[in-house]
Amino acid sequence: MSQAPIACNVLGEPLVPCSFDPMTGFYRDGCCNTGKEDLGSHTVCVEVTTEFLAFSRAGGNDLSTPRPEFGFPGLQPGERWCLCAPRWQEAYEAGVAPRVFLLGTHEGALEHVDLAALKTHARDLS
Numbered sequence: 001m002s003q004a005p006i007a008c009n010v011l012g013e014p015l016v017p018c019s020f021d022p023m024t025g026f027y028r029d030g031c032c033n034t035g036k037e038d039l040g041s042h043t044v045c046v047e048v049t050t051e052f053l054a055f056s057r058a059g060g061n062d063l064s065t066p067r068p069e070f071g072f073p074g075l076q077p078g079e080r081w082c083l084c085a086p087r088w089q090e091a092y093e094a095g096v097a098p099r100v101f102l103l104g105t106h107e108g109a110l111e112h113v114d115l116a117a118l119k120t121h122a123r124d125l126s
Contacts, residue, residue: 007033008107010115018045018104019080022073032082032106040084041112045104047123050077052098055091080104085112092117099123 007015017030026042066074091097
C-alpha cells in the first residue's frame, strides 16, 4: 500500500494548514490542497480584506455573506481562506489582492499565478 504524496507549497516545502476557523480548503480540511475535482484551483492561502471582499462581490463571488446551506459562514476581514488562484490573479491585476501566506499556498497555484507576484503580497516572509 503506497502513501499519498505530501503536498508542497509554492516554496517547495510541505504545505501547512491555512485555516481551521473558518474551515477552509476545497476539501474543507483546513489546507489549500487541490486535485482534479478542484476546477477553481482553491490553492492560494490569503488573509481577506474589506477591499478584496468588495471586489469579489462585485465580480459575482460574494464571500462575505453566510451560506449555511453550503456550510459557508461568510468571511470577515482578517480571516484566512483558500482562494481560487485565478481570482487572486484578477485581484492582483486590479490592485486589491489580499495578503498571501506562502507556506499555506499549494504549489498548484503556480499554474495560474507568478511566484514573484505572490511574494510581493507575502505575509509570512521576513
